[in-house]
Amino acid sequence: MEEPAATVGVLALQGDVLEHEAALREVGVVVRRVRRPADLAGIEGLVLPGGESTTMSKLLESSGLFAPIAEAVAGGLPTFGTCAGLILLAAKVEDGRPDQRSFAALDCTVRRNGYGSQRFSFEGVAAPVGDALGAGKAPLPAVFIRAPLVTEVWGDAEVLAREGQDGGGAPVVLRQSNVLGATFHPELTSDRRVHRLFAGMARAGGWR
Amino acid sequence: MTTADAGRETGTFKVKRGLADMLRGGVIMDVVDAEQATIAEDAGAVSVMALERVPADIRREGGVARMSDPALIEGIQQAVTIPVMAKARIGHFAEAQVLQALGVDYVDESEVLTPADEAYHIDKWAFTVPFVCGATNLGEALRRISEGAAMIRSKGEAGTGNIVEAVRHLRSILGDLRKLTQADSAELYGWAKELRAPIGLVQEIAETGKLPVPLFCAGGIATPADASLVMQLGAEAVFVGSGIFKSEDPARRARAIVEATTHFEDAGYVAKVSRGLGEAMRGEELSELGERLADRGW
Numbered sequence: 001m002e003e004p005a006a007t008v009g010v011l012a013l014q015g016d017v018l019e020h021e022a023a024l025r026e027v028g029v030v031v032r033r034v035r036r037p038a039d040l041a042g043i044e045g046l047v048l049p050g051g052e053s054t055t056m057s058k059l060l061e062s063s064g065l066f067a068p069i070a071e072a073v074a075g076g077l078p079t080f081g082t083c084a085g086l087i088l089l090a091a092k093v094e095d096g097r098p099d100q101r102s103f104a105a106l107d108c109t110v111r112r113n114g115y116g117s118q119r120f121s122f123e124g125v126a127a128p129v130g131d132a133l134g135a136g137k138a139p140l141p142a143v144f145i146r147a148p149l150v151t152e153v154w155g156d157a158e159v160l161a162r163e164g165q166d167g168g169g170a171p172v173v174l175r176q177s178n179v180l181g182a183t184f185h186p187e188l189t190s191d192r193r194v195h196r197l198f199a200g201m202a203r204a205g206g207w208r
Numbered sequence: 209m210t211t212a213d214a215g216r217e218t219g220t221f222k223v224k225r226g227l228a229d230m231l232r233g234g235v236i237m238d239v240v241d242a243e244q245a246t247i248a249e250d251a252g253a254v255s256v257m258a259l260e261r262v263p264a265d266i267r268r269e270g271g272v273a274r275m276s277d278p279a280l281i282e283g284i285q286q287a288v289t290i291p292v293m294a295k296a297r298i299g300h301f302a303e304a305q306v307l308q309a310l311g312v313d314y315v316d317e318s319e320v321l322t323p324a325d326e327a328y329h330i331d332k333w334a335f336t337v338p339f340v341c342g343a344t345n346l347g348e349a350l351r352r353i354s355e356g357a358a359m360i361r362s363k364g365e366a367g368t369g370n371i372v373e374a375v376r377h378l379r380s381i382l383g384d385l386r387k388l389t390q391a392d393s394a395e396l397y398g399w400a401k402e403l404r405a406p407i408g409l410v411q412e413i414a415e416t417g418k419l420p421v422p423l424f425c426a427g428g429i430a431t432p433a434d435a436s437l438v439m440q441l442g443a444e445a446v447f448v449g450s451g452i453f454k455s456e457d458p459a460r461r462a463r464a465i466v467e468a469t470t471h472f473e474d475a476g477y478v479a480k481v482s483r484g485l486g487e488a489m490r491g492e493e494l495s496e497l498g499e500r501l502a503d504r505g506w
Binding site for chain 2: 123
């Protein structure tokens with residue numbers, strides 16, 4: 001018998017919400033948009049999409065979502081952030097705005113726009129490290145849009161992929177217990193390994 | 209033009225369109241200097257558009273409107289962390305080259321500036337920097353996409369504070385898209401001819417029911433309810449030009465429009481953020497206008 005599908009919220013204040021919703025449906029989860037605190041009730045996972053982290057940070061505050069999400073993430077709600085979403089999860093942010101807030105759930109430092117402005121945005125690849133995304137398997141196609149650069153990883157954060165064919169570049173996928181983050185946009189490609197990994201985390205999370 | 213650098217490919221269509229995807233649900237604000245850019249970023253703008261004069265002033269003062277002074281653009285780039293866009297004249301590929309060299313994140317080939325070419329738009333495939341272009345109808349949108357635009361915005365009638373033209377353009381683009389999905393394969397050739405658009409693109413959107421790039425709204429947005437209106441009509445994000453810095457309290461109005469764009473489906477929320485914003489820009493009745501900026505572009 002098939003497991004019941006997990007319900008995953010997608011923070012829908014701004015950003016590439018549609019692409020995450022489509023990717024999540026492909027890996028068999030039920031999707032719900034999160035714009036108000038009431039939308040958080042009953043979700044078993046939360047995705048923080050790509051977009052502008054400064055804008056999302058402000059809208060999280062004004063919508064009354066910052067505190068309940070911070071509490072849920074600290075309490076173990078499986079959470080997955082891409083690009084701006086990863087910035088919202090990082091413990092330390094360089095080159096951000098002083099009033100920018102983060103959930104500080106991933107032991108890493110990220111530098112906003114660390115690869116430069118849009119002219120340096122690129123399509124490349126990410127090589128899996130360890131077994132979570134399949135060690136030795138084909139690299140993941142990776143779209144980096146004014147992407148954050150992970151400059152430091154410590155504590156319990158685990159690197160699941162690094163940039164480049166041979167994985168010689170910076171860390172680009174990180175996990176720390178129930179929190180997953182990617183500096184690139186797996187939702188913009190058709191490779192579903194990262195979303196599948198997160199769907200598994202949401203199903204196993206036992207969060208209600 | 210794409211360059212491979214250690215397995216990195218820059219300037220691909222996916223990368224150009226990708227930035228537009230990241231801006232969805234947000235507000236892009238016209239700014240003329242670093243001070244205004246900071247106010248916009250503080251208010252939660254997803255991006256700022258650098259230009260010499262806001263459209264309302266271009267309209268009032270007349271004369272030739274050109275690309276901004278590079279020093280002003282650099283000042284804005286240093287002042288904010290969000291993406292910086294800048295306008296080039298229609299067909300003025302040398303201005304676009306300068307903007308690309310300055311490292312702006314998006315170029316708006318814009319009818320708000322005085323056109324440089326009466327027959328041709330810029331060949332946008334020749335650039336690494338992505339382009340946004342205005343459109344009044346589906347055919348115009350598809351012609352710009354075929355030239356390489358990675359984002360389309362309605363033209364509206366910039367600098368008027370009057371939403372009526374943006375609504376007309378959005379309804380025209382989205383209405384024709386809906387009709388196309390009902391056409392049979394033979395009729396699509398007639399559509400392509402009528403729209404003066406490539407048949408390949410027409411067939412593609414007849415299948416998918418949407419443009420291959422994001423559709424944003426620009427031209428005449430002055431209030432939070434204006435933003436909610438165009439988002440409900442199907443725009444994916446909004447550009448606000450004169451509407452913010454020509455109003456009584458730009459910082460508050462900017463914040464309110466950002467909130468209304470996110471919570472566009474929640475009328476109670478839009479009501480809450482619309483209270484006591486002071487005076488909106490005065491605005492203009494369209495029948496009193498001379499030249500329409502939206503008529504520029506071919």
